[in-house]
Amino acid sequence: MSVYILVVDDEPDVEPLFRQQFRRDLRSGRFQMEFAASAAAALQRADELRDASLVLILSDINMPGMSGLDMLPVVRARRPDVPVIMITAYGDVDTRKRALEHGAEGLLTKPIDFAVLRREIDARLGQAA
Template sequence: MTLGILVVDDEPDVAELFKQRFRAELRNGQVAFHFATSAEQALESLASGLTPETFLVLSDINMPGMSGLDLLQRLRAQSPDVPVIMVTAYGDIENRRRALDIGATDLVTKPVDFVELKKMVNSIIAQTQAA
């Protein structure tokens, strides 16, 4: 089974960074990435359907327009079971508390520790396969 991951971040180099860091997982079909450069674009992509179906969302918190926290609230209302990991350059206690209160699965700070992120992704894959 392939885990679809939607990465939402307004930084232009994020897509290449994730493809590079998850090269082996992409090659063996463990994950498939979808990318959105805004929360609005992410909602449009989710509404139109992504293949494979998205089972994990990684979203930046601070983006122009709709923030990642606003996106998280919308996702919780529409798809309460989809794991959402928030990514932020600001790992302050307030952002962490607010993200977790809204329903984030976890929160990671930039620069992203990809070893730790892969552990989180693998845990979600294991939970998905067990269900």
């Protein structure tokens, strides 16, 4: 069974950055990364990956249309089994509080510390095994 991580961000440079950072994991098949450029696309993809193979959603907060904070309670209601970590350029206390109140497992600030993110992913993969 393939294990998926869904990354939600409207910025086009996010996908190549993540693919570069996790190239060994992706090449070895340790997990797969899916990318959605909007909250609506992410909700659709989360619905399509109905089995237990979706182990983590990483979502930007500030996106046009539906924000990550708006998407969060919807995806948590539809997929309560999948943890969501929010990503933002603004790691202020209010943003962190709102994200956690809406069901986020955590909040990462940009620029992303990929060592911290790798530990989060390793923890999720350990739980899925």
